[in-house]
Amino acid sequence: MKNISELQLKNDRPGIFTIYKKHWPLLLMLLPGFAALVLFNYVPMFGILIAFKDYKFMKGIIGSEWVGMEHFITLFSQQNFGHVITNTLWISIMKLIFGFPMPIILALLLNELRGQKFKNAVQTCTYLPHFFSWVVLAGIFKMVFANAGPVNELLKILGMDSADFFGNGGLFRGLVVGTAVWQGAGWGAIVYLAALSGVDETLYEAATIDGAGRLRQVFCISIPSIIPTIITVFILNLGNVLNAGYDQIYNMYNPTVYEVADIIDTYVLRALSAMDYGVGTAAELFKSIIGFILVMAANKLTNKMSDNELGIM
Amino acid sequence: MKRTTGEKIFNVCNIIFLLLFAFTTLYPFLYMLSISLSSAAEASSGGFHLYPKDVSLTAYKMVFKNDNLIIAYANTIFRTVAGTLLGLLVTCFYGYALAREETPHKRFFTTVLVFTMLFNGGKIPTYLVLKQYHLLDNRWVYILPMLISAYNVIVSRAFFMSIPNSLNEAAKIDGAGEFKIFFKIIVPLSKPIIMTIALFLAVAHWNTWYDSLMYITDNKKIVVQVLLQRIIQESDVTLITQGMINPDATEFTSSTVKAATVIVAILPILIFYPFIQKYFTKGMMIGAVKG
C-alpha cells in the first residue's frame, strides 16, 4: 500500500533529475547564453560594492574600506539634486510618451504602403539617423534650429515669432524630446515591422471579403497581432526611465539651459568629479534599482491583466 | 480591390507624411556626404549643404591613404560577421528555450537575463575581469562580452512563443530531437525575427568602438572607427609642424575630413538593411502552418 502511494507520488511529480534527463536539449540550448551572462555580466558585478566603499585601487575592491551609505548621502545631499531628478524624469517620461508610440505608428503607416520599392526606400531613410552619433546630429541641429537657421526662417514666413530653441528652457526640452523621438522612430519600427510580417495574410483577405475597411483592418488585425511585441518593448523601455540620454544632452546642452536640461548623468559628471568612483557607482546603482522596480512592477501588472500571457518573465 | 474616397485621401496623406519624414531623416546623411565632398572653404561657408557645389575628393584621399585602414576594416568585418553569427545562435537558443513550456527553471533563467539589462559592474571592474580572462589585446574581446543581450533574447522569445506548440508535438511524434526541430522547423518559420536580431547584432558590432579603444593597444587589432578617430587627430601634419597649431587641438582638422570619416564608417553597414528587407515582406508566415 505504502509502496504504491510512493510510486504514485513519483509519477505525479517527477524528480528534478528526471526532468533534466527528459529536457536536457533545452537546457543545453540555455547553457552558452547562461555561461556568457555569468562570465561577462555577473562576475564584474562585484564592482557594485564600490558604491559602499572608499575604493582604493591598490587595496582592491574587497580590501578597500567600507563607508556604508556615505556615497548615497553625498549624492542625495547635493545642492539641486531634487531639481536634477525632476529634469531627468520629465525628459525621460516625455521621451517615453512620444517616443514609444512613434515607431509603432511609423510601422503601421509603412505597412499600409502598397508599392514595395517605395516602402523599402522610405524605410531605409527613416533608420539612417540611428547611425549618426549625437556629436554629428547635435552639430546639424544647431545649424537647422539656430536663430538665423532654416526653421526660424520658415516660422518667419509663416508670420510667427522666431524661437530661441537652444536658449529657451521650454523649447530646449521640446527640442531634446523631439529630436530623440525623430532619431529613434525608424530604428524602433524595425521590430514591429518584423512582427507585422508574421501576420497571416489570409486574415486580411478574409476581412476584405467580409467588407472591413482598411482602418478596421489596422485596428482589428494589425494592432492586435503586434500587441505582445508592443508590451514587451514597453516593459523593457521602462528599465531605462532614469537614463534620459546622456550622450544627446551632453552634445546639445549649453550653460544657458542647464536649469532644465541637467540630468543625473551630466550632473554627476560635472558637479562631482568624474574620478569619484564611489559616488558615480552609487548614482548608477540608484538608477538601476529604480529601473528594476519599474520593470518588475510593470511585469507583474501585465501578468495579472493578461493571465500570465504577456509579461516578460 | 475597390477603394473608398476616405482610403484614397488616407493614402495620399500617408505618402506625403512619410516622404516628408524620410526627407528629414535622410538630410543628415546628405549633409555629411555633401560636406565630405566639398572643398574646405566651401564646407565652412555655412548654409544647408544638400549637395556639394564643387566636388572635391581631397578628404577621401586623406582618409584612404592610411595603410592601416584595410586591416582595421578587416577587424571590424571579422567582429561583425563572427559576432553576429555566434550572437544569433546564442540568442535564439536562449530565446527559444525560454519560449518552450517544458523548459525547467524558466523563471530563474529569465530573471538572470533581465537582471543584466539593469545592473552592471561599471567600467573598471569590467576591465579587471577581462584582464583576468586574458581578453585584453585579444580580438575575442569584441565578441564574447556581446554574445547575449536581454533585449534581443526577449524580443526573439516573443516571436518564438507565437509559433504553435502543435508543430513541436507533431515533429516529436515523428521522432525528431529538439535540435532537429529547432533547425528544421523553427528557424525557417522565424526568418523575419532572426533577420531582425541579426540586424541588431550586426549594427551593434559595427558601431561599437569603446571596447577597441579601451581594451586593445595593439594597432593590428583595432576597429575602423578607432582608426578614423586617429586620422581626425593627426590629419594635418603641415600645420602641426613647427608649432603653427597646438598639436592637442583636434578642432583644426577640416570639417571635410571629419565628414568623410563619418561616411566611410557608416556606409558599409547601411547597405546591410536593404538586403534583409525582403524578409519583412508581408505574409512571410504561410497561413497553413499557423494551425
Added chain:
Amino acid sequence: MAITMKRTTAILLASSMLAAALSGCGGAQKSSDDKMTITWLAPYNQGASEGTNAEKLLEEQFNVEIKPLFYPKQNYNDKKTMLLAGGEIPDIIYEMDPSYVANDVSQGFLAQVDYSAIAEKAPSVYENINNEEPKAWLYSRVDGKNYGIPNFNYTNQLGRLGLWRADWLKNVGIDKIPETIDEMHDALLKITTQDPDGNGKNDTYGMSGDISNWHTMFSEVFGAYGVLPYNWMKQNDKVVYGGFADGITDAIDTLAQWYKEGIIHPDFTTDNVFDSGKDKFSGGSVGYINQNGGYIDPNDTGCLAAVTKQLHPEADVKSSKFVKGPNGDSGTQCWGSPCHIVCFGVQVEKDEAKLNKILEIFETLMTDDELLKEVKIGKEGEIWNYRDASKGFAGGIEFVSPYDDGTQLANAGYDPSFNAPSFFVPLTPSRTVYEEFVLEGQDEFIEEYKQAENGHTDLFIKPDVLPSSAKYFENLRTQQINLIVKAIKGEITSAQYLEQFGTIWKNGGGTTLEEEAAELNAEMDTIIEEVCTR
C-alpha cells in the same frame, strides 16, 4: 518568484567571490636581462608600435630597454586609470591635468620626487622650468610635496587674435582698425546697421560669441575692463575670483548694451569658435571675431583669413590687437605656457637608479640638440629636408614621402612639434630650441599681435589647481555663465548678476575655494623661493 530572486542573488554572490579572489593580485613587471627596463606611458603617437628608430636611439645611448605604451589621447585618463587599477604601473606616467595628478597621488600610484633630486640630476630641466614659469611647479605639487616634472607648451602662452573685415569697415566709412572699446562699439554698430556687404538686406551682425568654450567668451571685452571672469586674479594685492572682480559689471553692462543694439548675433549661445562661430566670419554674417589661439601663420591656406578670402574674394581681413578699455586695460585670457605633468610610477620612489636614469635621459634631451632633433624628427635627408638650406629651420622643412602624411610620421615614432611635448621627448625642449623652429615671418607676426602681455593668465595658471576645484568649480562656473548670458540678454541686470551669483557661490562651495586660493597664494611665494634658490 521569491525563490528565483534568492537563487539569482546566490549566483551573483558566488560570482562576486570568484571575481574578488581573482582580482586581488597584480604584480610588478621584471625584465628578463640585466638591462634596466623603463615602461613609458604617454598619450602621443597612438598608432606607433614598439621598436621605432627614436626608441632604438634612446635605448642605445642610455643602455636601457624601453617598453613604450602609446595610448590614445581620446579617453586617455580612463584608459590610464584602468591600466593602473589592473596593477600595472608604468615607470613614466604622463598626466594631462593637475587634478589627475592629485587623484593618482591619493590612489598611491605616483612617486614623490624631491626638488633636490631633479635639480641635481637634471639641472637644465630644472632651470628651464624656473626660467620659463616657476609657478608651473604648482601642477606637480600635492599636499606640499612634489610628484613630477611640470611641462610646457610655448604656443599656449600666445594670446588670441582679433580679426576684422577691413573691407566692411571701409564700406561704412571707417579707415582704421578700432583700438579702443568705444571705437570698437562704433565699428560693430555700423557693421550691424549700415549693410556693409551691400546686399540690400539687414543681415549682418558685429560679432558672435562662444559660451561653451568659456575661456573665449567675449574675453576681449572683459579684458578691456581688466577682468578674467572665470579665473583667479590679483586685484589691489588681494586674491579675488574674476566673477566678482572690479570691472565685471561694467563689462557685462557693455555687452548687454551691445546685445540690445543688435551687435551681438543671437546665436552667440550656440556658436562654437571652432566651427559655427568661425563659419559665421568666413561666411560673411559677422564682421569681427575673437579667433582662437591656434594659428600663428596668417598665410596658411587653411586659416580663417585665407578661407574667408576664398569665399569672398573682395574680403580684406586684418588682424588686430585687442581694444583698450576706459582704464587702458586690454587683452584676453590665455593658458600660459605650463601644460601637463611628467610623473613617475610609485615603484620609482624606491628605485633610485631608475629615477636617476630617467632624469639623465630627460637632461640629455634638454641639452643635446642633435640627439633631440633626431629623436623628434629623425635624420635629415632620410626623413626630412630643408625647404631652403640657407635659412635652416626658419625656412621650413619638408617631410620625405611617406612621412609627409601625419599618421605615417606619428606611426614611425616622430613628432615635429618643438613647441610642445611628444612621446619620446615628454618634456618640451627649451625655448631656445623652439624659437629655432619658428618660421621666418611668424616671429614678427607674433611680436606684433600675439605678445605675451596681451594674454592674461590665471593667478594659479589653471583654476583647477585648487584642491577642492574638482568638487565645486565646474558646477559654479556653469551657473555663472548662465547668469552672465541672462544679463547680456537683458533678463537680469549686472547688479542682480552679482547678487545672485554671490548666493550661488556661497552655497556651492565658493567660500572654500576662496580660502584655498588665499592659502595657495600665500604658499606660492614660499614654493617659488624653495625651487628658485637651489
